[in-house]
Amino acid sequence: MRKDAVQNRERLLAAARRLFADRGLDVPLEEIAREAGVSIGTLYNRFPARDDLVAAVFEDRMATVAGLAERALTAADAWEGFVGFLTGVCELQAADLGYNDLAVRGAPTGPGHALMRRLLERAQESGGLRSDVTLTDMAFVIWGVGATVRATHEVAPGAWRRHLALALDGLRAGAARPLPVPPMTTLQARAALEGC
Amino acid sequence: MRKDAVQNRERLLAAARRLFADRGLDVPLEEIAREAGVSIGTLYNRFPARDDLVAAVFEDRMATVAGLAERALTAADAWEGFVGFLTGVCELQAADLGYNDLAVRGAPTGPGHALMRRLLERAQESGGLRSDVTLTDMAFVIWGVGATVRATHEVAPGAWRRHLALALDGLRAGAARPLPVPPMTTLQARAALEGC
DNA sequence: CCTCAAGTTGAGAGAGTCCTCAACTTAGCT
DNA sequence: AGCTAAGTTGAGGACTCTCTCAACTTGAGG
Numbered sequence: 001m002r003k004d005a006v007q008n009r010e011r012l013l014a015a016a017r018r019l020f021a022d023r024g025l026d027v028p029l030e031e032i033a034r035e036a037g038v039s040i041g042t043l044y045n046r047f048p049a050r051d052d053l054v055a056a057v058f059e060d061r062m063a064t065v066a067g068l069a070e071r072a073l074t075a076a077d078a079w080e081g082f083v084g085f086l087t088g089v090c091e092l093q094a095a096d097l098g099y100n101d102l103a104v105r106g107a108p109t110g111p112g113h114a115l116m117r118r119l120l121e122r123a124q125e126s127g128g129l130r131s132d133v134t135l136t137d138m139a140f141v142i143w144g145v146g147a148t149v150r151a152t153h154e155v156a157p158g159a160w161r162r163h164l165a166l167a168l169d170g171l172r173a174g175a176a177r178p179l180p181v182p183p184m185t186t187l188q189a190r191a192a193l194e195g196c
Numbered sequence: 197m198r199k200d201a202v203q204n205r206e207r208l209l210a211a212a213r214r215l216f217a218d219r220g221l222d223v224p225l226e227e228i229a230r231e232a233g234v235s236i237g238t239l240y241n242r243f244p245a246r247d248d249l250v251a252a253v254f255e256d257r258m259a260t261v262a263g264l265a266e267r268a269l270t271a272a273d274a275w276e277g278f279v280g281f282l283t284g285v286c287e288l289q290a291a292d293l294g295y296n297d298l299a300v301r302g303a304p305t306g307p308g309h310a311l312m313r314r315l316l317e318r319a320q321e322s323g324g325l326r327s328d329v330t331l332t333d334m335a336f337v338i339w340g341v342g343a344t345v346r347a348t349h350e351v352a353p354g355a356w357r358r359h360l361a362l363a364l365d366g367l368r369a370g371a372a373r374p375l376p377v378p379p380m381t382t383l384q385a386r387a388a389l390e391g392c
Numbered sequence: 393c394c395t396c397a398a399g400t401t402g403a404g405a406g407a408g409t410c411c412t413c414a415a416c417t418t419a420g421c422t
Numbered sequence: 423a424g425c426t427a428a429g430t431t432g433a434g435g436a437c438t439c440t441c442t443c444a445a446c447t448t449g450a451g452g
Contacts, residue, residue: 028439028440030439039400039401041399041402042399044440044441104347144341144344148335148339155384156380156387159377161376165376166329167366169373170362170365175366176365184352184355188351189352191351197429198429200419201428225411235430236410236411237411240410
């Protein structure tokens with residue numbers, strides 16, 4: 001790749017990072033090109049589809065989340081580890097509206113799928129996490145906090161922490177009351193994301 | 197008003213009710229006009245702004261929610277009343293994507309504002325509801341369940357009940373752990389809605 | 393310096409939505 | 423039946439966003 005092309009790619013990524021973070025994934029591509037000081041044609045040249053740009057921008061987050069999960073697994077207290085992981089993910093959501101959109105749209109399909117399952121089972125075995133929740137129920141936390149982040153990020157930037165705290169209190173073993181309907185199947189959870 | 201005009205108004209409302217329910221508030225107005233068998237000009241003639249149509253379609257829901265709140269206030273068990281109210285509102289959300297959008301966008305400004313405050317205080321005095329939550333925290337339930345409804349309505353229509361049950365378990369006095377950040381002020385909660 | 397593959401450009405086609413308005417139609421009164 | 427205010431119509435202007443492509447520019451190897 002020619003060096004001016006590399007530079008333009010970097011500029012596009014930097015612009016996209018900024019705009020996605022401030023306004024979410026639906027920012028017009030023309031605006032990203034303008035912000036990058038590059039024409040719309042160049043943007044399409046580098047990133048034929050919006051998803052290619054999104055994937056490139058948020059590549060690092062996959063590793064970040066995996067790191068969070070691994071650290072959480074080594075926590076002395078399994079429940080604390082579980083809480084730390086969810087808090088970490090929600091902090092990423094709150095820090096970047098683009099990642100918030102991505103997390104909401106990809107909640108249960110995430111990369112740390114296997115890691116999360118172990119995290120959850122470990123927290124259940126330790127007696128901290130109620131035993132009647134499944135991995136697919138974690139989507140409720142992501143979706144819920146995601147909605148709160150969207151609504152409040154400008155006007156009450158820390159409000160999501162309160163939402164998360166309430167949600168976590170509902171996940172504690174001590175709080176458990178029998179749940180109604182069965183959990184979503186993995187297939188259902190996956191399908192739920194297509195619709196948004 | 198001429199009787200053909202009345203009829204067209206009814207047709208428009210019926211069409212809007214159907215389409216809003218199925219697809220949410222952002223359905224194109226042209227499609228509503230087509231579904232009603234009426235031209236787009238007539239729609240604009242009757243309802244100059246989208247909000248006028250939305251208000252007319254969901255007028256009845258205001259009364260429904262007020263009724264839910266009043267019934268909840270007379271429940272023998274204050275906590276059960278509180279749960280019944282929230283469940284009722286969420287059922288409305290799940291039954292109608294348009295109302296879901298409306299509830300999410302208008303969560304804390306709702307009509308039963310005063311009624312809801314009494315409902316909440318009553319549930320707290322009875323010892324069922326944790327005492328550190330405020331009215332503005334209810335928005336988390338509406339926003340959260342709203343997001344789950346949106347994501348799952350096609351693929352796992354009952355999933356929101358599980359989300360709500362978990363949220364309610366987090367609101368129980370028994371589950372209470374100290375909450376982080378202070379609650380949103382009413383002003384913040386109101387402002388949060390403008391952004392969406 | 394020359395060449396040309398690689399890269400950039402931006403006007404414009406296309407799709408979708410909102411909203412208007414001048415021309416037309418009709419309900420309902422006399 | 424005739425009149426008129428009330429109502430309807432739908433083409434079209436305005437805006438926004440996506441995506442393409444033929445013409446132009448430039449980096450870098452020879």
